[in-house]
Amino acid sequence: MTTHPATPDGNHLDLVDVARSFNGVEVLKGLTLSVQGGITTAIVGPSGSGKTTLLRIIAGFDSPDSGTVSLQGNLVAGPGVLVPAHRRNIGYVAQDGALFPHLSVGENVAFGLDRRAYPRRSARARVVRLLGMVSLDSSYADRRPDELSGGQQQRVALARALARGPSLMLLDEPFSALDAGLRVATRKAVAATLAETGVTTILVTHDQSEALSFSDQVAVLREGVLAQVGNPFVVYTRPVDRQTAEFLGDAVILEADLQGSLAYCALGAIPVRRPSCQGAVQLMLRPEQIRITEHGTIAGTVLETDFFGPEVTVTIRLEGPGPAGAGGEVITIRHWNAAMARIGTRLRLSVVGEGVAFPGAPAATRSV
Ligand SMILES: Nc1ncnc2c1ncn2[C@@H]1O[C@H](COP(=O)(O)OP(=O)(O)OP(=O)(O)O)[C@@H](O)[C@H]1O
Numbered sequence: 001m002t003t004h005p006a007t008p009d010g011n012h013l014d015l016v017d018v019a020r021s022f023n024g025v026e027v028l029k030g031l032t033l034s035v036q037g038g039i040t041t042a043i044v045g046p047s048g049s050g051k052t053t054l055l056r057i058i059a060g061f062d063s064p065d066s067g068t069v070s071l072q073g074n075l076v077a078g079p080g081v082l083v084p085a086h087r088r089n090i091g092y093v094a095q096d097g098a099l100f101p102h103l104s105v106g107e108n109v110a111f112g113l114d115r116r117a118y119p120r121r122s123a124r125a126r127v128v129r130l131l132g133m134v135s136l137d138s139s140y141a142d143r144r145p146d147e148l149s150g151g152q153q154q155r156v157a158l159a160r161a162l163a164r165g166p167s168l169m170l171l172d173e174p175f176s177a178l179d180a181g182l183r184v185a186t187r188k189a190v191a192a193t194l195a196e197t198g199v200t201t202i203l204v205t206h207d208q209s210e211a212l213s214f215s216d217q218v219a220v221l222r223e224g225v226l227a228q229v230g231n232p233f234v235v236y237t238r239p240v241d242r243q244t245a246e247f248l249g250d251a252v253i254l255e256a257d258l259q260g261s262l263a264y265c266a267l268g269a270i271p272v273r274r275p276s277c278q279g280a281v282q283l284m285l286r287p288e289q290i291r292i293t294e295h296g297t298i299a300g301t302v303l304e305t306d307f308f309g310p311e312v313t314v315t316i317r318l319e320g321p322g323p324a325g326a327g328g329e330v331i332t333i334r335h336w337n338a339a340m341a342r343i344g345t346r347l348r349l350s351v352v353g354e355g356v357a358f359p360g361a362p363a364a365t366r367s368v
C-alpha cells in the first residue's frame, strides 16, 4: 500500500468522489463515504443502483474511473495507484457465493486459512469452528458444494471469508437464499462473530429490516450517489426525502399545511421536528405512529384489510379536514387485532410522535 497520512478520526475506509461508468453509463457519480473501524454499514438501494460495483471497487476487483479509496489512511485506489485485491486484507462474499466446485466444503473453508498459523490438525478444528459460526455442523465438511442447498453454499462462502481473518468484510446479500427463520439466526450468529473479532463490515442487502437491525450505519444508494447516510433509527425516522422514506419501510404521506412546527393535515395538527420549509408540504408518518384507540380525536372508516398473521394492514378513509378542509384522504396502517378492523367499521385514531415534512408539490398519490 502507498502510505498516506493516517486519517485523524481512525476511519477504516474512506471513499472520496468515486465514479464508475460502464459503456458510457455512469453508475457511480462521485460517491463519498467514510466508515469507522469496527462498525457495520448496510448499503441499500434499488436493483442496478451500483451496490455490487461499489463493493468490487472497495475489494480491488474493479477500479474507479476517478476518485479515491483509502483503507486505514492508505490510498489503495486513485490516480496512479491500484493496490491489488489480495493485498487489501478484505474478506469478500460475492452475491453468488462462488465456491470452488472441485473442493469439498471443508477444503473450501480451509482455503482461506493461513497455512503457517494452522497446520493440518488445528486447521480441521478451525474449519469445524468456522462452520459452526454459520450454523453448519462438522458433517458438512466432507460434502461437495453441489450437494448443498443455495443457502448452505452461501454460509460456506461466509465461513471461507471469515477464515482469512480479514480486517474488513464485504458481504453482498449473504443471507438472501435463506428462509426467514434461518436468516435471522444466521444473521445474529454472523453479527456476533464479526463483533467478537472487531471486523469492520459492509453489508449489501435488499431487506429493509436486515439493514436496520444488522448495522450501525445505513447508506442509501440512489442514482449513483448516497442519498442519506446515518444511524438506522435516524434514517428510518428522519429520511431526507420521500423516496428514501419509502425505500426503508412503509410510509403514510399526507398533504399538509406547515405553520411553524405544526403540520395541519387530515390527521390533525402533527408536530414536525426542525422543519426546513413552511406552507404546502408532504407530511410523512410511519404507519406504526397511527394507532386505533377508543378516545382518538380523528375518525375514519375501514375500506380494506389485509391479514398477515401477527398483524393486519387496515386501509382507512379519514374524516378529518385536510389542509384545504377537504378530508377524505386514505391511509394504510397496521393493527394487531383483525377483529377490530372489519370493512365498514368506523374507527377513532390518534397519532404518536413527530412527522417529517418534505417540501414540494402535494402528493399525487397516497403511499402505503
Ligand atoms: N462489468 C460490467 N459491464 C457492464 N455493465 C456493468 C458491469 N457491472 C455492472 N454493470 C452495470 O452497472 C449497473 C449496476 O450494477 P450492480 O451490479 O453494481 O448493481 P446492484 O446495485 O448490485 O444491483 P442488484 O441489487 O441487482 O445486485 C447495472 O446497470 C449493471 O448492468
Ligand SMILES: [Mg+2]
Pocket (backbone or CB within 6 Å): 051, 052, 053, 095, 172
Ligand atoms: Mg448486486
